[in-house]
Amino acid sequence: VTADATxxxxxxxxxxxxxxxxVIDRVRARLPAPPAAVLxxxxxDAAVVAPDRNRADVVTxxxxxxxxxxxxxYVPPGAIGHKAxxxxxxxxxxxxxxxxxxxxxxxxxxxxxxxxxxxxxGGFAALAARHRVALVGGNVARSPGPLVVDVAAxxxxxxxxxxxxxxxxxxxAIYVSGSVGGAAAGLAWLASGAGRAGPxxxxxxxxxxxxxxxRFLRPEPRVRLGLALGGTRSASAAIDLSxxxxxxxxxxxxxxxxxxxxxxxxxxxDPGARWWFERHGADPLDAALAGGEDYELLATVxxxxxRAFAAAAARAGVRVSRIGVMTAARxxxxxxxxxxxxxxxxFAHFR
Amino acid sequence: VTADATxxxxxxxxxxxxxxxxVIDRVRARLPAPPAAVLxxxxxDAAVVAPDRNRADVVTxxxxxxxxxxxxxYVPPGAIGHKAxxxxxxxxxxxxxxxxxxxxxxxxxxxxxxxxxxxxxGGFAALAARHRVALVGGNVARSPGPLVVDVAAxxxxxxxxxxxxxxxxxxxAIYVSGSVGGAAAGLAWLASGAGRAGPxxxxxxxxxxxxxxxRFLRPEPRVRLGLALGGTRSASAAIDLSxxxxxxxxxxxxxxxxxxxxxxxxxxxDPGARWWFERHGADPLDAALAGGEDYELLATVxxxxxRAFAAAAARAGVRVSRIGVMTAARxxxxxxxxxxxxxxxxFAHFR
Numbered sequence: 216v217t218a219d220a221t222x223x224x225x226x227x228x229x230x231x232x233x234x235x236x237x238v239i240d241r242v243r244a245r246l247p248a249p250p251a252a253v254l255x256x257x258x259x260d261a262a263v264v265a266p267d268r269n270r271a272d273v274v275t276x277x278x279x280x281x282x283x284x285x286x287x288x289y290v291p292p293g294a295i296g297h298k299a300x301x302x303x304x305x306x307x308x309x310x311x312x313x314x315x316x317x318x319x320x321x322x323x324x325x326x327x328x329x330x331x332x333x334x335x336x337g338g339f340a341a342l343a344a345r346h347r348v349a350l351v352g353g354n355v356a357r358s359p360g361p362l363v364v365d366v367a368a369x370x371x372x373x374x375x376x377x378x379x380x381x382x383x384x385x386x387x388a389i390y391v392s393g394s395v396g397g398a399a400a401g402l403a404w405l406a407s408g409a410g411r412a413g414p415x416x417x418x419x420x421x422x423x424x425x426x427x428x429x430r431f432l433r434p435e436p437r438v439r440l441g442l443a444l445g446g447t448r449s450a451s452a453a454i455d456l457s458x459x460x461x462x463x464x465x466x467x468x469x470x471x472x473x474x475x476x477x478x479x480x481x482x483x484x485d486p487g488a489r490w491w492f493e494r495h496g497a498d499p500l501d502a503a504l505a506g507g508e509d510y511e512l513l514a515t516v517x518x519x520x521x522r523a524f525a526a527a528a529a530r531a532g533v534r535v536s537r538i539g540v541m542t543a544a545r546x547x548x549x550x551x552x553x554x555x556x557x558x559x560x561x562f563a564h565f566r
Numbered sequence: 567v568t569a570d571a572t573x574x575x576x577x578x579x580x581x582x583x584x585x586x587x588x589v590i591d592r593v594r595a596r597l598p599a600p601p602a603a604v605l606x607x608x609x610x611d612a613a614v615v616a617p618d619r620n621r622a623d624v625v626t627x628x629x630x631x632x633x634x635x636x637x638x639x640y641v642p643p644g645a646i647g648h649k650a651x652x653x654x655x656x657x658x659x660x661x662x663x664x665x666x667x668x669x670x671x672x673x674x675x676x677x678x679x680x681x682x683x684x685x686x687x688g689g690f691a692a693l694a695a696r697h698r699v700a701l702v703g704g705n706v707a708r709s710p711g712p713l714v715v716d717v718a719a720x721x722x723x724x725x726x727x728x729x730x731x732x733x734x735x736x737x738x739a740i741y742v743s744g745s746v747g748g749a750a751a752g753l754a755w756l757a758s759g760a761g762r763a764g765p766x767x768x769x770x771x772x773x774x775x776x777x778x779x780x781r782f783l784r785p786e787p788r789v790r791l792g793l794a795l796g797g798t799r800s801a802s803a804a805i806d807l808s809x810x811x812x813x814x815x816x817x818x819x820x821x822x823x824x825x826x827x828x829x830x831x832x833x834x835x836d837p838g839a840r841w842w843f844e845r846h847g848a849d850p851l852d853a854a855l856a857g858g859e860d861y862e863l864l865a866t867v868x869x870x871x872x873r874a875f876a877a878a879a880a881r882a883g884v885r886v887s888r889i890g891v892m893t894a895a896r897x898x899x900x901x902x903x904x905x906x907x908x909x910x911x912x913f914a915h916f917r
Contacts, residue, residue: 254622254725258821260660260806261626261721263728266617271605275612275703276669276718282710309611318627320671320716352626359633360711365671367627367718370612374605377614455611470609 231325262351281361296338304436311445312370319353322363381470396488399506401427423487443527462561477539479551582676613702632712647689655787662796663721670704673714732821747839750857752778774838794878813912828890830902
């Protein structure tokens, strides 16, 4: 059920009617029993979790803010719950970490329907169950404005196998998982009304655009790939594509004190995104490089680890594309049509 | 410097001018070097932290929302930063946990002055330094409405010494640290203009009300007391007073399957709060029991541990008051003037 912001606030039960305790109870009702490592879960001042033996904790946080990251008009509440956790699991995956527990902080407009809270909790819980992440705590506050869903996640990694952004070496190959540009095109397609208010879309293109929309709404964090890369030590550096491939590559290059050259033709642009960007007069490659929220992984791979990397990706069931190479020269460029061009700017939620 | 919401948005440098990276850099500039346990700090997809040997992780999160928890008109940005961390450290203290690392998620109106961001980061960093908490990561998002500061904190506790809400026993004495009611009175005093727009206040009462205001603005989490209680196993249960003493006591009673009787005359009502509530026609005891945000600890103590408890409190440098006793009968009441009365309702931020 999609939230309808124009719905009269008293026509349906709202989270304001539930109160803080009621909200917590409804979220809890959607959670499976926690694993044994959760010594104390939801309901006390804090949760107590036994650490993974001989591993380090990996901690991250990321928030989704209404009117900045999504509009309730075209993002159903189940997708908000899914995505709020997914973006955090993606960060853990980029470290090669195994996700373990999460905290969910909800800042809710009191007029929000209870049915939408249930759907949000359901979307969160379904993804959590799939990756065996236990929700161990959180917070509920009233919002005088937008809906804010803030998640903190804790994983674990062998302390010498964390994948950082800063350990790429000159000559390392650059790989990206899956495809890029899909989420940006999907957002544009959704915001345009997904064919209702937007341009005419041929029937055979619709499924590709719907797949882009799904990509934006319910990104699949590359948890298995990240674990496989960390476990096999086959990547020298990794990062997730939250603000776009161009931004991610610049971050790895800067943190590693290097540059990079990518082959434009090798970048796996999503087919639906390619159609959408061309139709709207944008260069598909530039748009795909700049587009945010694909939540794929970018990894750099030393030549001697190429085979191990390919095996790890295959084991994780993820397609990977070799798109370029890290360089000692500190320029980050894309080679296309015989020329080298600067990469486009990344996707900025903040400005 | 107090934020002035009426200031013209372009007259001073704003966080919108800085962008996400600039915001992070300004926060980082105020932090000390992280301890050795932080294997990887701010700047990657996630942070990596070595767990405390033979201890369990304790995780919690809590958010401050503008117009719900504070108004920028009377809460300076340094206090927002202090308090956002303090409320989380208070939760860890209530578990008997040692605080270790924190994540800071900022949802910022782009028009917010950079000077206020600096002050917020400074308030956070000063409290973090005092308790040796390392800020290891976070998130910056734009707000289309209120300022939201969401913190997640991780501590550690001996896995069999975590203080829960649920282990109180009939006959255990009920203690509260410090005094209660001060924060609620301080908030009212600040909201009234702190003497400028409010009622006339005698000169000799002003310092007591200013202390109440400070209590609301910069609560001191009872970290040392919590550690002392956990370490000595002198408390059977503990909780912090975020939503008031009445609410906290009901939570402990409910979680433990018990009731409680407190002696009204034994409740350490803050002197400034007593004056303020009387002046405004409220019953001082009821108001102090209902008032939120004191961030004191409530602990239940078995008779045989009373001496160890007193020694632990003395070592932590915190005054504690014995205010009542846990009962097998599941009523939670206050005895005053020879009668037993229901406790007032707690403080609710959400409804």
